[in-house]
Amino acid sequence: MPVRRKSRKALRILSIETSCDETSVALLETSVARGSISAVKLLHHETATQIPIHRRFGGVVPEVAARTHVAELVSLLERAGIFGKGKSKFDAIAVTKGPGLATALRVGVEAARTLSFATGKPLVGVNHLEGHLASAWLMPQNRKAWKFPILALLVSGGHTELVLMQDYCRYKVLGRTRDDASGEAFDKTAKLLGLPYPGGPELSRLAAKGKADAFKLPRPMLDDPSLDFSFSGLKTAVRVLVESKFKIHDSKFTAALPDLCASIQGAIVDVLVEKTIRAAKLSKPKCIIMVGGVSANASLQEKMAQRVKQDLRGVKLLAPPKGFYTDNAAMVAAAGLWRLRQGKVDQWKKLDAEPELDI
Numbered sequence: 001m002p003v004r005r006k007s008r009k010a011l012r013i014l015s016i017e018t019s020c021d022e023t024s025v026a027l028l029e030t031s032v033a034r035g036s037i038s039a040v041k042l043l044h045h046e047t048a049t050q051i052p053i054h055r056r057f058g059g060v061v062p063e064v065a066a067r068t069h070v071a072e073l074v075s076l077l078e079r080a081g082i083f084g085k086g087k088s089k090f091d092a093i094a095v096t097k098g099p100g101l102a103t104a105l106r107v108g109v110e111a112a113r114t115l116s117f118a119t120g121k122p123l124v125g126v127n128h129l130e131g132h133l134a135s136a137w138l139m140p141q142n143r144k145a146w147k148f149p150i151l152a153l154l155v156s157g158g159h160t161e162l163v164l165m166q167d168y169c170r171y172k173v174l175g176r177t178r179d180d181a182s183g184e185a186f187d188k189t190a191k192l193l194g195l196p197y198p199g200g201p202e203l204s205r206l207a208a209k210g211k212a213d214a215f216k217l218p219r220p221m222l223d224d225p226s227l228d229f230s231f232s233g234l235k236t237a238v239r240v241l242v243e244s245k246f247k248i249h250d251s252k253f254t255a256a257l258p259d260l261c262a263s264i265q266g267a268i269v270d271v272l273v274e275k276t277i278r279a280a281k282l283s284k285p286k287c288i289i290m291v292g293g294v295s296a297n298a299s300l301q302e303k304m305a306q307r308v309k310q311d312l313r314g315v316k317l318l319a320p321p322k323g324f325y326t327d328n329a330a331m332v333a334a335a336g337l338w339r340l341r342q343g344k345v346d347q348w349k350k351l352d353a354e355p356e357l358d359i
C-alpha cells in the first residue's frame with residue numbers, strides 16, 4: 001500500500017529588529033502540517049551589537065543608534081541572502097514596530113515597509129515585548145512543553161512585567177514596574193559603581209565573587225500586595241550607601257566591589273523571584289517563562305529554578321536558548337509567525353513605529 005505523505009507547507013519569515021542598540025536580521029523557516037507547526041528552523045541569524053559604540057557615552061544615544069542601524073541593516077540583509085542572483089526566498093516580513101527608541105525603530109520599520117512594497121510580501125509589525133515572550137518558544141523542547149496559560153516574567157532594559165499568556169497573542173499584564181525596570185536597576189547602580197555600560201552583565205560577573213548579605217539593601221514592593229515592582233528606591237539606597245561608606249575607586253571601595261554587586265543583585269533577584277512565585281500561585285500557570293536581557297542573569301536563573309521546584313509542583317520553568325535573552329531578530333520572526341497565523345497582517349502604507357507600544 002502506498003505510504004501517504006503528510007502535506008507539509010513551508011513558510012519563511014524574514015525578520016528585522018532595530019528597537020535599541022542591536023541591529024538584527026533573521027530568516028526563520030517553519031513547516032506547517034495539518035494546520036499546526038511541525039518544525040522550526042533558523043536558516044540565518046545575525047546580530048550587530050552597538051554596545052562598544054555606546055559604551056563611550058555610558059548609555060545608548062538614540063541618534064547614534066539610528067545612524068548605526070542605517071549603516072548596518074543593508075549589509076545584514078545582504079548577508080541574509082535575500083538580494084541578487086540565487087537569492088533566498090521569503091514569504092513574509094516581520095519587523096519590530098515598538099516599544100523602543102523612535103529613531104531606531106523607524107530604521108527597521110522603513111526597511112521592512114520598502115521590502116514589502118517591492119516584493120509584495122505580507123508585512124507584520126511585531127511588539128518587541130511579544131518578541132521576548134516568543135524567544136522561549138524558539139527552543140525545541142520548550143515548544144513540546146508549551147501549554148497555556150503561561151506566566152512570563154519579562155525583564156529587560158526598559159520593561160519589568162508579569163504577563164499571563166492565555167493563548168498566542170492573548171495576554172494579560174498582572175504586574176509591572178511603577179518606575180525603573182530591573183535592567184535599568186542593574187545598569188544605573190552599576191554606573192554608580194563606575195562600571196561600564198551595559199552594567200547588568202558586568203555587575204553580575206563581579207557579584208559571582210561577592211556575598212549577597214554583605215550590605216543590607218531594601219527589597220522594594222515586597223510588602224505591597226500587588227504584583228507591581230519598583231526599583232528606583234534601590235538606586236537611591238545604593239547611592240546613599242556608597243557615598244556614606246566609600247570613595248569611588250580607592251582600595252577599600254575596590255575590595256568591597258564584589259560584595260556591593262552581590263548585594264545589589266540579591267535585592268533585585270529576590271523581588272523578581274518572590275513576585276513571580278506569588279503571581280504563579282494566583283494565576284496557576286502550566287509553565288513559567290523568564291525572558292528579556294536580565295533573564296541571562298545566572299543568580300536569577302538559579303533562584304527561580306529553586307523556588308519553582310520548591311513551591312510550584314508540576315510547573316515547568318522554560319528559558320530561551322542561550323544567546324537569545326537579549327534583543328535579536330529570531331524572536332521577532334517567531335512572534336511574527338504567531339501573528340501571521342492569526343491573520344494579523346499590516347499594510348505597508350500604514351505601518352509606523354510605535355515607541356510607546358504596550359503589550
Ligand code: KG4
Nearest residue numbers: 156157158183198200201293294297326327
Ligand atoms: O532585552 P534587552 O536586550 O533589551 C531591552 O529590550 O531592553 O535587555 C537589556 C538589559 C540591560 O539592562 C542589561 O544590563 C541587562 O539586560 N542584562 C543583564 C544581564 N545581561 C543583560 N542584567 C543582569 N544580568 C545579566 N547577566
Ligand code: ZN
Nearest residue numbers: 128156326327
Ligand atoms: Zn528587548
